[in-house]
Every structure is written in structure tokens, then in C-alpha cells.
Amino acid sequence: MSREYRVALMGATGAVGTAMLEILEERNFPVSSLKLLASHRSAGALKSFKDETVVVEELTHDSFEDVDLVLASAGGSISKEFLPTAVKNNCISIDNTSAFRMDPDTPLVIPEVNMHAAHDHQGIIANPNCSTIQMLVALKPIYDAVGINRIVVSTYQSVSGKGGACINELVDQTTSALNGRPVKCENFPHQMAFNVSFDWPFADNDYTEEEMKMVHETHKIFEDDSIGVSPTTVRVPVFYAHSESINVETREKLSAVDAREILQASEGVVVMDQPAERQYPLATDVAGSDSVFVGRIREDVSIENGLNMWVVADNLRKGAALNAVQIAERLLNIPK
Amino acid sequence: MSREYRVALMGATGAVGTAMLEILEERNFPVSSLKLLASHRSAGALKSFKDETVVVEELTHDSFEDVDLVLASAGGSISKEFLPTAVKNNCISIDNTSAFRMDPDTPLVIPEVNMHAAHDHQGIIANPNCSTIQMLVALKPIYDAVGINRIVVSTYQSVSGKGGACINELVDQTTSALNGRPVKCENFPHQMAFNVSFDWPFADNDYTEEEMKMVHETHKIFEDDSIGVSPTTVRVPVFYAHSESINVETREKLSAVDAREILQASEGVVVMDQPAERQYPLATDVAGSDSVFVGRIREDVSIENGLNMWVVADNLRKGAALNAVQIAERLLNIPK
Numbered sequence: 001m002s003r004e005y006r007v008a009l010m011g012a013t014g015a016v017g018t019a020m021l022e023i024l025e026e027r028n029f030p031v032s033s034l035k036l037l038a039s040h041r042s043a044g045a046l047k048s049f050k051d052e053t054v055v056v057e058e059l060t061h062d063s064f065e066d067v068d069l070v071l072a073s074a075g076g077s078i079s080k081e082f083l084p085t086a087v088k089n090n091c092i093s094i095d096n097t098s099a100f101r102m103d104p105d106t107p108l109v110i111p112e113v114n115m116h117a118a119h120d121h122q123g124i125i126a127n128p129n130c131s132t133i134q135m136l137v138a139l140k141p142i143y144d145a146v147g148i149n150r151i152v153v154s155t156y157q158s159v160s161g162k163g164g165a166c167i168n169e170l171v172d173q174t175t176s177a178l179n180g181r182p183v184k185c186e187n188f189p190h191q192m193a194f195n196v197s198f199d200w201p202f203a204d205n206d207y208t209e210e211e212m213k214m215v216h217e218t219h220k221i222f223e224d225d226s227i228g229v230s231p232t233t234v235r236v237p238v239f240y241a242h243s244e245s246i247n248v249e250t251r252e253k254l255s256a257v258d259a260r261e262i263l264q265a266s267e268g269v270v271v272m273d274q275p276a277e278r279q280y281p282l283a284t285d286v287a288g289s290d291s292v293f294v295g296r297i298r299e300d301v302s303i304e305n306g307l308n309m310w311v312v313a314d315n316l317r318k319g320a321a322l323n324a325v326q327i328a329e330r331l332l333n334i335p336k
Numbered sequence: 337m338s339r340e341y342r343v344a345l346m347g348a349t350g351a352v353g354t355a356m357l358e359i360l361e362e363r364n365f366p367v368s369s370l371k372l373l374a375s376h377r378s379a380g381a382l383k384s385f386k387d388e389t390v391v392v393e394e395l396t397h398d399s400f401e402d403v404d405l406v407l408a409s410a411g412g413s414i415s416k417e418f419l420p421t422a423v424k425n426n427c428i429s430i431d432n433t434s435a436f437r438m439d440p441d442t443p444l445v446i447p448e449v450n451m452h453a454a455h456d457h458q459g460i461i462a463n464p465n466c467s468t469i470q471m472l473v474a475l476k477p478i479y480d481a482v483g484i485n486r487i488v489v490s491t492y493q494s495v496s497g498k499g500g501a502c503i504n505e506l507v508d509q510t511t512s513a514l515n516g517r518p519v520k521c522e523n524f525p526h527q528m529a530f531n532v533s534f535d536w537p538f539a540d541n542d543y544t545e546e547e548m549k550m551v552h553e554t555h556k557i558f559e560d561d562s563i564g565v566s567p568t569t570v571r572v573p574v575f576y577a578h579s580e581s582i583n584v585e586t587r588e589k590l591s592a593v594d595a596r597e598i599l600q601a602s603e604g605v606v607v608m609d610q611p612a613e614r615q616y617p618l619a620t621d622v623a624g625s626d627s628v629f630v631g632r633i634r635e636d637v638s639i640e641n642g643l644n645m646w647v648v649a650d651n652l653r654k655g656a657a658l659n660a661v662q663i664a665e666r667l668l669n670i671p672k
Contacts, residue, residue, distance in 0.1 A: 150638050154490035154581035156532045156570065174510060194574050195620040196492045198632070202611045206592070206634040215637055228638025232581040232646070234492065237573050238530050245490035245568040245581075256542070275538045284531040296534070298542040301551055302486050302564025310568070 004032035005332065008067040008091070010082065011074030012036035012056055013045055015164040016096055019321035020071050025050055029325060030334060037063050038074070064089035069332075071324050072096060087123035092331065094125050094324040101126040101217060108220050111326045112268040113140045117221075118331050125327055130319030131155050131210065131233060132217040135244055137292040137318070138311045141266040142259060143222060147251030149305075150228035153214065156236045156243040158283060159192060161315045162199065166192075167239055174237070188235075197235050208233055240287035242315045250305045256297050259307055263294050268318070273297050281312035289314055290322055340368035341668065344403040344427075346418065347410030348372035348392055349381055351500040352432055355657035356407050361386055363661060366670060373399050374410070400425040405668075407660050408432060423459035428667065430461050430660040437462040437553060444556050447662045448604040449476045453557075454667050461663055466655030467491050467546065467569060468553040471580055473628040473654070474647045477602040478595060479558060483587030485641075486564035489550065492572045492579040494619060495528060497651045498535065502528075503575055510573070524571075533571050544569055576623035578651045586641045592633050595643055599630050604654070609633050617648035625650055626658055 007024070011017045017038075024031060034049055036056045043058040057063070059078070064070065064086045072079050073096035080099045087093065100106040107117040108126045113136050118125050128136070135153060142148065159166040166187045173183045173193035183191045190197045203212045210233040219225045228249075236243075254262075264271045272281045273295040281293030292313045300306025313319055329336055343360070347353045353374075360367060370385055372392045379394040393399070395414070400406065400422045406429040408415050415435035422429045436442040443453040444462045449472050454461050464472070471489060478484065495502040502523045509519045509529035519527045526533045539548045550567040564585075572579075590598075600607045608617045609631040617629030628649045636642025649655055665672055 152488045152583045152638070154568075156492070156572070171514065174514065178507060178510065189614060190618055191620050195618055196572055196574060196579050197618055198611075198616060200614075205637070206611055206632070207637070228636075230583055230636045230638040230642065230644060232490075232583075232632070232644055234579075234581065236492070236532055238532060243532050243570075245570065247488045247566055247568075247583075275534075275542055278525060278536075280534060282526055282531055282533055284527050296542070296568070300564075300566045301541070301543070302488070302566040306566065308566060308568055 002030060004030040005068040006033045006066055007031050007069045007071065008035040008037055008063060010037045010059055010070060010072040010078065012047060013038045013042040014073060015160050015167070015316055016073035016320045019316040020073065020324065021047060021049055023317065023321050023325050027325060027336070029329070033066070035063065035067060061085045064091050067091050069328055070094070071328070073320065083124055091123070092121070092125070093123060094127060094327050096127045096320050096324055098129065098213065100124050101128065102220065108217060109327050110136055110221060110323060111330050112137050114221050115330055118327055125331070127320065127324045127327065128217045128221060129210065129213040130161055130242060130315040131157065131244065132214050132221070133319050133323055134242060134292045134311055134313035135214065135246060136218060136221055137268050138246070138263065138294050138309065139248060141262045141269070142248065142250065142254060142307070145262050146254045148227050148248055149251055150230070150249040151218070152230045152247040154232045154245045155234055156238070157233060158238040158240050158242055158315055159235065160240050161242065161319070162187065170237055170239065192235065192237055194237060199233065199235055238283045240314060240316065241283035241312055242319060243283055244311045246309050246311055247300065248307050248309070249303060250307065253305045254307060256299050256307065259297050263297070268292055269294055271295070280310060283312055286312045287314050288317070290317055292318055338366060340366040341404040342369045342402055343367050344371040344373055344399060344406045346373045346395055346406060346408040346414065348383060349374045349378040350409060351496050351503070351652055352409035352656045355652040356409065356660065357383060357385055359653065359657050359661050363672070365661060365665070369402070371399065371403060397421045400427050403427050405664055406430070407664070409656065419460055427459070428457070428461070429459060430463055430663050432463045432656050432660055434465065434549065436460050437464065438556065444553060445663050446472055446557060446659060447666050448473050450557050451666055454663055461667070463656065463660045463663065464553045464557060465546065465549040466497055466578060466651040467493065467580065468550050468557070469655050469659055470578060470628045470647050470649035471550065471582060472554060472557055473604050474582070474599065474630050474645065475584060477598045477605070478584060478586065478590060478643070481598050482590045484563050484584055485587055486566070486585040487554070488566045488583040489568070490581045491567070491569045492574070493569060494574040494576050494578055494651055495571065496576050497578065497655070498523065498571070506573055506575065528571065528573055530573060535569065535571055574619045576650060576652065577619035577648055578655060579619055580647045582645050582647055583636065584643050584645070585639060586643065589641045590643060592635050592643065595633050599633070604628055605630055607631070616646060619648055622648045623650050626653055628654055
């Protein structure tokens with residue numbers, strides 16, 4: 001019998017934690033024991049995994065003693081505080097927060113893109129930002145084929161990327177707006193119902209932190225600081241799945257036909273690109289799927305070596321939980 | 337007493353027609369008589385203008401005999417059929433449809449940008465596409481200051497741009513989706529509630545027609561085919577106001593500070609750009625306003641001569657009805 005792992009989920013009651021549980025079960029990840037960790041407030045909650053009910057425990061520094069693998073999505077400050085303890089306990093941690101992403105000693109990994117980097121880990125492997133993951137899964141085959149000079153990207157990000165409370169808040173705001181009642185903002189900085197908006201916080205250069213993550217993470221994952229990345233990240237009133245309008249300036253010309261062919265042959269990518277048949281990826285269709293969907297691939301009408309494309313993926317799955325589980329599967333040589 | 341005009345509205349019962357009526361009234365346009373024209377189906381409907389009730393009449397080729405100014409927004413095929421008759425009747429027509437926009441004999445006009453072109457009209461002046469208008473009002477001052485090589489734009493367009501029926505359809509779809517009922521599509525090609533999507537039809541090169549309008553109209557209005565324009569036009573579940581993520585590559589470097597200063601001094605533009613104070617234009621705030629709002633002005637982190645900006649305007653007002661009325665006001669020297 002192949003090896004099984006003692007798995008702990010940090011942030012087990014959150015939107016990503018819930019997706020982690022679903023994905024571990026769907027993929028039949030070899031779990032010998034499962035520890036669901038969360039804040040004191042959430043301790044005692046019941047979650048189901050396979051045919052069992054698991055009681056959520058409070059996360060403490062003693063939580064890692066009988067654990068092999070930690071999947072963390074409880075927020076950056078929690079990861080910063082607790083993952084060093086997990087490392088001391090010889091756990092491998094896959095961290096879904098931004099806490100260690102830019103740490104030079106921590107690999108930042110998308111399995112289809114740079115799995116080689118994962119093997120140099122020192123106990124922690126960082127999962128990139130959701131917007132970065134889907135963009136780079138779609139762009140890596142193009143980068144390998146013809147090189148990339150510059151990326152201009154505008155995102156259409158779903159509210160679930162900001163956590164489960166934001167899903168409920170969009171429902172509440174929408175209901176209020178349709179009924180002519182005042183719209184309340186608790187988690188969003190602005191009305192999100194029937195609006196598009198920006199996330200806080202902003203960086204010093206007037207980009208949002210989310211935008212600068214896309215710049216820095218692209219450089220780190222591709223190991224190429226020469227790629228220009230110009231992002232605008234926008235939140236839209238969609239529950240699940242992020243969409244991205246990506247303009248890419250390649251080093252050598254790549255036709256739309258060739259780009260489609262290259263992407264069709266690429267791992268983790270589904271090309272859905274027959275506009276005459278109304279086939280292009282849309283958030284509501286892609287939600288719940290595991291792949292990165294690419295459509296609207298067309299040659300840039302403004303420059304010689306340019307392509308436009310539309311990239312959609314489920315931000316909680318490929319953008320977060322699934323990518324983390326895939327890293328663990330490959331690192332531990334778990335057959336899929 | 338200054339001159340008054342006999343005005344006819346074609347498409348008086350539509351979303352743009354309704355905005356036209358509001359704007360004529362708000363701006364106290366010198367109307368001596370008002371004819372509301374629509375299809376046979378809508379004839380007999382009652383609309384109010386100032387303190388009067390006006391009965392909608394069926395549009396026929398005899399509708400223009402006692403008319404000076406036609407404001408047309410009944411669809412491209414209706415404009416193609418009827419505006420030549422208006423010309424024969426010596427009317428001036430401002431056409432909000434795409435029917436004559438690319439006709440070399442028809443000026444395509446944004447008053448703040450190229451009012452000079454309007455004076456060469458031969459009876460018809462075309463109003464540009466809503467997405468083009470707000471983009472070029474924001475970019476003209478930058479074009480004049482430092483030149484523009486290339487524009488990469490992704491839009492976040494409200495459903496009212498597709499007509500009044502789409503506003504109702506978004507309400508219905510949203511209610512269905514929140515109640516777990518099947519979502520019906522009659523006017524949209526796909527689910528629009530909690531989704532982002534593309535408009536039909538597509539052009540031969542896999543761009544949408546809306547995208548290619550932004551390319552061709554930019555060239556015509558700026559009288560400069562050398563500007564590269566690479567658009568992705570996207571419909572979002574917002575009722576009113578279009579937002580645009582614009583990346584512009586200028587001929588000479590322009591700092592964000594200088595761009596803000598230039599735009600602040602520009603006609604028709606409101607700069608709303610203090611992200612630290614949560615000040616940037618958002619669709620729900622801009623809806624109902626007359627200006628083009630520009631925010632998130634920041635230097636491109638990927639190239640030397642680049643700027644990113646976020647441009648929002650009410651698509652039914654500045655993007656359609658207001659722009660048409662402004663053209664008429666200036667052409668007829670109506671004091672404002």
C-alpha cells in the first residue's frame with residue numbers, strides 16, 4: 001500500500017479551506033488523518049470529509065506535532081506566525097497566503113509552470129495569487145514558444161477571492177439594491193452589487209497590492225525579470241471564477257492559429273475558442289472546473305507581435321486550493 | 337428672443353431616447369416643437385417633456401416635413417432608411433447609431449475632441465460609439481500633449497448600452513439566479529447575472545464589432561491612423577455607466593502627476609484620483625453624471641512611456657444622448 005499522509009488544514013472553515021476539503025476528497029488524496037484548524041471562534045464547528053464528520057480544532061503552536069502536510073489558507077499573519085512552527089515539526093507546508101511568496105528561500109510554484117522550483121523547498125512552498133496562477137498557466141506555453149516582452153492585463157475578479165463573507169455580502173447588497181434599500185458595505189470598500197471596483201490596500205505607487213503581486217510573482221515564477229507586466233485588477237459582481245483580458249507582446253510573432261495549437265497541447269489548459277459558435281470561456285460556465293480556460297485568442301491589431309486572449313479559471317480551485325493540492329501530489333509523488 | 341428649433345426624436349421610447357428627452361429638458365434646449373417618433377408598435381405611448389404630455393407618433397417618411405433637428409437612436413437600419421429623407425427635408429440629423437459613422441461624408445464628432453469636423457456635415461453628423469466617446473475625451477488632452485503610439489483597452493460595459501430591455505433582463509436574471517430558478521436569456525447571448533460576457537456580433541477577425549468600432553472610430557476622430565488600438569470589450573452586470581481600463585503608450589514620456597494636471601484642465605473631464613482617500617471613479621457613483629471621470633492614473637511599470645488609467649462615464653448620457661445634444665448646441669451656437 002502506498003504511503004498516506006497526516007494532513008492539517010489551516011483556515012479550514014474559510015472559502016479556500018472548504019474548497020481544499022472538497023478537492024482532497026474528489027482526488028482521493030491519501031489522507032491517513034485529517035486535522036481541521038481554525039481560529040478559536042470557529043473551533044467546534046463540524047465539517048464532513050468522505051464519510052466522516054470532523055470537528056474543527058483551534059490552531060495553536062502544538063497543532064503540528066502529528067502532521068506531515070499543512071495546507072494553509074488562514075491569512076498572511078497566521079501563516080507568518082504558525083508555519084515556522086510547522087517547519088520545526090518537519091511538516092511540509094503549502095501556503096496559500098501572500099506571507100512567504102516573495103521570500104527568496106520559499107519556492108512560489110504552479111505545477112504546470114515551474115514544478116522544478118518546489119523541490120528546493122525548506123519546509124514551505126508558496127501558492128501564488130489566484131490572478132497570477134491562471135495568467136501564467138495560459139502564458140507559459142507561449143513564453144516557451146516565442147518569448148514574452150510585455151503583458152498588459154485587466155482582471156474581472158469574482159468576490160469569492162475575498163472570502164466567504166464577501167459571497168454573502170454580494171447576495172445581501174444585490175437584494176437590497178433590487179429592493180431600493182440602502183446597500184451596506186462591511187467587507188467590500190464600496191458597493192459591489194451592480195458595480196465594478198478595486199480592492200484595498202494600495203501600494204505606494206498607486207497600484208493595488210494585488211496588481212503588484214501579479215508583477216512580482218510573474219518575475220519570480222518565470223525566473224525572468226525582463227518581462228514587463230502592467231496590471232489593472234478589478235473586482236466584479238461575480239461569485240466564482242476570475243476572468244482576465246490579457247494582451248501579450250511576444251518576442252517573435254505567433255499567429256492566433258499557432259497559439260491555439262500550442263495551448264491545446266498544454267497541460268492544465270482548455271482552449272474554448274470558437275466565437276462563431278458562441279464558444280468562449282465565461283465565469284458561470286467555468287466555475288467548479290479544474291482547468292484554465294482560454295478563448296478569444298486573436299492577433300493584436302495594433303502591433304506585429306501581439307496577441308489578445310481571455311483567460312478564465314475557478315479562483316478557489318485552480319487559483320487556490322487545487323493548485324496547492326497539485327503541488328503536494330507532485331512533491332510527494334502521489335500517482336494521479 | 338434667440339432662435340428655437342423644431343426637434344424630432346427617432347427612437348423616443350428607447351433607453352437613449354428617454355435620456356435624450358431628459359437632457360433636452362435639463363439643458364433647456366430651445367425647442368419650439370417636439371416630435372417623438374418610434375415604431376408602429378410604440379405609437380400612441382405618452383411621454384412627458386417639461387410640463388407637457390407628448391404622444392409618440394409612428395415614424396414615416398413624412399415625419400420630417402416640419403422639423404429642423406433630428407436626434408436619432410432607433411437602430412442602424414432605421415437611420416439608414418429614414419435619415420436620407422430627413423436630409424432631403426433640410427433637417428440636421430445627429431445620429432446615435434453606427435449607420436453612418438464610417439461614411440467618409442459623415443463627420444463623427446465628440447464636441448470636446450473634434451468639433452471642427454462637424455461643420456463639414458452634409459445633413460448628418462454621427463455620434464460615436466459609447467466606449468469610444470469616453471476613451472477619447474480622456475485621451476485627447478494626452479494625445480495633444482505628448483502623442484499616442486498605442487492604446488490597449490479592456491472595457492467593463494453596463495447593460496443599458498444594449499437597450500432598455502437588457503436592464504429588465506438583468507433584473508430578472510438576477511432574481512432568478514438568487515432564487516435558484518433557471519436564468520432565461522432573451523436579449524443577452526449568455527447569462528449576464530453574476531457573469532461577464534461578450535456582445536454579438538463578431539467581426540471576421542474574431543474581434544467583436546464593438547471592438548473594431550473602437551479601432552476605426554479612434555482613427556477617424558483623431559484623424560490619425562497611426563495610433564494602434566487593441567480593444568477587448570466586455571459586458572458586466574452593471575446597469576448604468578461604462579468603465580474602461582486603458583493602457584496608453586505615449587510618444588514622449590508623461591508623468592502621472594503631469595497627466596493629472598493636464599486632465600484636470602480639460603473640458604468634459606473630472607479627475608477623481610486619490611486612491612489613499614478611496615477616491616476613484618466607480619460606475620454606481622458616476623451614473624447620472626455628464627462628465628468623463630478619470631482615476632487610477634499611474635505610470636506603467638512595464639514600459640518607459642506608458643500610463644494606466646480608469647475611465648468611467650454614463651453611457652446613456654455622455655456616451656450617447658448628451659454627446660448628441662452637445663453637438664447640436666455647438667453647431668447651432670446655442671449658448672450654454
